[in-house]
Amino acid sequence: MLRNVVVTLVLLAVNIGHATAGEIRVLAAVAVKDPLDRLAQTFTRATGHKITVSYGLTGPILADIKAGKPADAIVLPEQGKVALAGAGLLDKPVPVAASLAGVGVRADSPTPDVTTLEAFKAALHAAPSISYTDPKSGGAFGQYLGRALAEIGMADEVARKAVLVAGSHLVVVKVANGEAALGITFKSAIVTTPGLKFAGTLPRPLQDREPFTAGVLNNAQEPDIARAFVASLTTPEAAAIWTDLGFAPGLMPH
Incomplete structure (x- = not known):
């Protein structure tokens, strides 16, 4: 498998047209850190090009890009792709993976039933404390979850x-x-954390997945290397890494 990864990336690198190794800067959602770190390291080993990734929440990343922060490529959820493409800042974004969203508990705790909306609401009611991303922090999923809790009538209870x-x-x-x-x-965050277990995905009609897209920014200083890196995130070998870390390669249909 590793040999196939290297061969694929070397072939991509041949098409870049750079005689010497270069460097690109990538802005990415913190949710993709585990797989993207591995994919960036593999790309660097195969091509010699350095990938510097800065991780953060979608809102602050979008603000940085619009303020002119130097970067060559992004890996962001759908909200980020739409905002950048709509502003004419993103060139040919491609889907790379989707992360399922759900519930995690300590491995030594009872596993709550979250298979239906009513069961999920009962689990929220029974839990003495619940952690999630603050909707005001700028994270795309946190903002969605805040709206979803309000829609199912659980916002006030969960907030307490x-x-x-x-x-x-x-x-x-x-x-x-x-x-x-x-x-x-x-x-992906739950299954890669020691001592936790995944209780299940969010039940319908709640959104149970978050698609992530990669793309080259229109003001990239190293667009050829950036395009090759983005392409490397969609290879069959990359799909194995995404899957291993709890993602579904490409965009999952609803």
């Missing part, structure tokens, strides 16, 4: 026992250290 954080990577920390009994975040 909420352990709010700035990103999915911190939700799992709060659950793992016992500050929250239950966490609502991406499956």
Whole structure:
């Protein structure tokens, strides 16, 4: 498998047209950190090009780009892609993966039933504390979840026992250290955190997945390297890495 990854990326690198190794800067949602770190390292080993990734929440990343922060490529959820494409800042975005959203608890805790909307609401009612991304922090999923809780009539109750954080990577920390009994975040964050278990995806009609898109920014300083890197995120070998870390390669249909 590793040999196939290297061969694929070397072929991509041949088409870049750079005689010497270069460097690109990527702005990415913190939710994709685990797979993107591995994919960036693999690309660098195969091509010699350095990938510097800065992770954050979607809202602040969009603000940085619109303010002129230098970057060559992005890996962001749908909200970010739409905003950048609508502003004419993104060139030919491509789907790379989708992360399932659901519920995580400590491995030594009972597994709550979240298979139906009523069961999910009962689990929220029973949990003494619940961690999720603060909708005001700028995270796309946190903003969605805030609206969803209001729509199902649970916003006030959940808010009274909420352990709010700035990103999915911190939700799992709060659950793992016992500050929250239950966490609502991406499956990828839950399954890669020692001591946690994935109770299940959010039930319909709630959104249970978050698609992520990669693209080259129109003002990229190294557009050829950036395009090759984006292309490397959609290879069959990359799909194996996305899958291994709790994502579904490409965009999952609703």
